[in-house]
Amino acid sequence: MNVENDIKKLQTISDHIRLDIMKMVYEAKDGHPGPAFSIADLITTLYFKEMKIDPQNPRWEDRDRFILSKGHACPALYSALARKGYFSMDELHGLRKLGSMLQGHPDMNKTPGIDITSGSLGNGLSMAVGMAIAAKYRKKSYYTYVAMGDGEIQEGLVWEAAMCASKYKLNNLIAFVDHNGWQSGGSIHDVSGLLPVLPKWQAFNWDCQVIDGHDFEQIIQAIAQAKKSTDKPSMIILKTIKGKGLSFMENDNSWHKRVPTAEQMEQAITVLGGE
Amino acid sequence: MVEYKGTREAFTQAITELAAENEQVVFVSADSLKAMRATSFAEKYPDRYIEVGIAEQNSVGVSAGLASAGLMPFIGTYAGFITMRACEQVRTFVAYPHLNVKLVGINGGIFSGEREGVTHQFFEDLAIMRAMPDVTILVPADAHQMYHAVKAAALIDGPVYIRAGSGREHLVYEADTPFEVGKIRVLKKYGNDVALFANGFILNRAVEAARILNESNIRVTLVDVPTLKPLDESGIQAILADCKAAVTVEDHNVIGGLGDVISMVSTKSYPVFMERVGLQDVFPSSGGPEEVLDRYGISIQDIVNAVKNVCKMKRGI
Numbered sequence: 404m405n406v407e408n409d410i411k412k413l414q415t416i417s418d419h420i421r422l423d424i425m426k427m428v429y430e431a432k433d434g435h436p437g438p439a440f441s442i443a444d445l446i447t448t449l450y451f452k453e454m455k456i457d458p459q460n461p462r463w464e465d466r467d468r469f470i471l472s473k474g475h476a477c478p479a480l481y482s483a484l485a486r487k488g489y490f491s492m493d494e495l496h497g498l499r500k501l502g503s504m505l506q507g508h509p510d511m512n513k514t515p516g517i518d519i520t521s522g523s524l525g526n527g528l529s530m531a532v533g534m535a536i537a538a539k540y541r542k543k544s545y546y547t548y549v550a551m552g553d554g555e556i557q558e559g560l561v562w563e564a565a566m567c568a569s570k571y572k573l574n575n576l577i578a579f580v581d582h583n584g585w586q587s588g589g590s591i592h593d594v595s596g597l598l599p600v601l602p603k604w605q606a607f608n609w610d611c612q613v614i615d616g617h618d619f620e621q622i623i624q625a626i627a628q629a630k631k632s633t634d635k636p637s638m639i640i641l642k643t644i645k646g647k648g649l650s651f652m653e654n655d656n657s658w659h660k661r662v663p664t665a666e667q668m669e670q671a672i673t674v675l676g677g678e
Numbered sequence: 679m680v681e682y683k684g685t686r687e688a689f690t691q692a693i694t695e696l697a698a699e700n701e702q703v704v705f706v707s708a709d710s711l712k713a714m715r716a717t718s719f720a721e722k723y724p725d726r727y728i729e730v731g732i733a734e735q736n737s738v739g740v741s742a743g744l745a746s747a748g749l750m751p752f753i754g755t756y757a758g759f760i761t762m763r764a765c766e767q768v769r770t771f772v773a774y775p776h777l778n779v780k781l782v783g784i785n786g787g788i789f790s791g792e793r794e795g796v797t798h799q800f801f802e803d804l805a806i807m808r809a810m811p812d813v814t815i816l817v818p819a820d821a822h823q824m825y826h827a828v829k830a831a832a833l834i835d836g837p838v839y840i841r842a843g844s845g846r847e848h849l850v851y852e853a854d855t856p857f858e859v860g861k862i863r864v865l866k867k868y869g870n871d872v873a874l875f876a877n878g879f880i881l882n883r884a885v886e887a888a889r890i891l892n893e894s895n896i897r898v899t900l901v902d903v904p905t906l907k908p909l910d911e912s913g914i915q916a917i918l919a920d921c922k923a924a925v926t927v928e929d930h931n932v933i934g935g936l937g938d939v940i941s942m943v944s945t946k947s948y949p950v951f952m953e954r955v956g957l958q959d960v961f962p963s964s965g966g967p968e969e970v971l972d973r974y975g976i977s978i979q980d981i982v983n984a985v986k987n988v989c990k991m992k993r994g995i
Contacts, residue, residue, distance in 0.1 A: 534744070
């Protein structure tokens with residue numbers, strides 16, 4: 404398969420994932436569609452192109468790991484896992500419902516394919532560092548991927564973990580910041596003193612790249628570049644659009660947590676293509 | 679006979695032996711290697727000594743990641759920095775996912791923090807840990823019991839919190855007495871006037887109080903409660919039914935620790951008159967280890983008085 408076809412395929416999958424997200428949130432009457440849309444292209448690339456995984460053996464010890472540190476975006480991950488075959492697509496109807504395997508935030512013991520529990524913000528990188536150190540100690544070749552929101556990297560623990568990753572020269576750790584410029588309470592600029600993001604990671608001695616987080620080719624190339632690192636952890640800052648994929652959602656932060664109307668669902672089906 | 683200077687040395691001895699048997703065992707330090715007296719472990723197993731620096735939340739997060747990848751991390755640092763500063767990481771990323779992380783908190787109680795003052799005296803750790811589902815909580819009484827508690831923790835598949843001291847601990851137990859997780863232990867049965875429940879590094883004080891009381895013809899059953907979770911409810915209930923009055927002794931705030939545990943069992947199954955000896959919900963201060971206990975309500979005389987009081991209540995005087 405050539406690169407062009409590969410990318411077309413990824414685009415189709417990510418459209419399906421976005422539509423799944425809409426259906427899940429619509430049905431659950433609760434959830435975070437905007438943040439899930441923002442990270443959907445990365446999750447698509449990781450699960451359908453990059454990661455060494457076996458859906459029949461979710462706890463395979465040599466598998467690549469993924470931590471969705473911005474766990475509220477989990478509908479995107481649940482859809483990807485179901486579409487990979489970790490569990491039935493029917494489970495997607497259960498999002499946030501009592502007794503369902505799909506919790507409001509990722510749970511490693513309830514959902515096959517979730518590598519670690521996550522969701523309270525700022526915690527994923529630490530756990531990723533632990534997984535990457537374990538790989539070095541056990542002489543395993545797996546990669547650990549972690550996706551953080553730009554809002555959540557305001558948490559101090561992120562920077563404790565960032566220090567630790569560079570101390571241990573974790574070139575088997577590839578982290579992403581979904582830099583869509585928004586957080587729950589408003590724009591990153593207005594709410595926090597975080598900006599600019601890039602020099603902070605550089606100062607913590609990480610290998611850094613900044614790419615378009617909705618361009619599959621750039622994501623693939625950036626991961627390939629990150630894997631060339633010999634003695635540093637890698638940070639790939641994804642310039643993204645919150646709600647990317649549906650015009651009425653893009654950059655409208657009210658979609659951080661919001662349920663679509665029936666009309667918006669119809670529009671989503673039209674734009675994202677349906678099955 | 680094995681001799682340790684204190685619980686920290688006993689911890690290091692135990693984890694070093696565990697590491698020899700099991701390559702999954704690693705030690706995670708938050709710049710606490712020296713404080714844990716674990717330098718020899720790091721020298722022997724440099725690739726199994728993970729140093730995250732002064733960053734306790736990260737030490738817990740990293741340990742969760744290590745455990746998820748099949749390792750058995752032991753985090754050792756100050757009790758309050760694990761249970762308070764990194765409380766959420768312990769609760770959400772170790773306890774909730776039931777990861778095989780062992781948490782060892784030193785300076786447990788005011789006896790152990792002593793001259794450092796309140797910043798390093800931790801008397802809420804057990805209350806905090808008790809409030810989290812699914813964590814085994816071990817409160818060894820001395821260095822010998824610490825050694826066995828660490829060994830026992832390694833046999834448990836899941837999170838364990840072990841309270842350790844700072845080198846002041848008095849030996850109460852013989853070196854070869856095992857640590858039985860989830861069981862109370864009757865240390866001395868002078869009689870059944872009052873049940874005297876104690877745990878941790880003030881157990882020696884309870885032993886001495888029991889002896890003094892015996893000379894005044896008040897005969898207690900002295901019980902060590904070294905596991906707060908899972909709790910030996912039936913064992914405690916049987917003691918309460920026998921003695922029909924109880925005093926608890928703990929180096930912890932009287933809220934949330936051993937006093938609450940015994941009170942809970944009592945109100946549920948066998949109501950008795952009770953008094954709680956412990957830190958009386960105040961902030962303590964710096965001082966010598968024995969004198970801070972004496973000053974803040976955990977003296978031998980405090981125990982004796984409490985037993986005499988409940989004895990009177992029991993007799994309706």
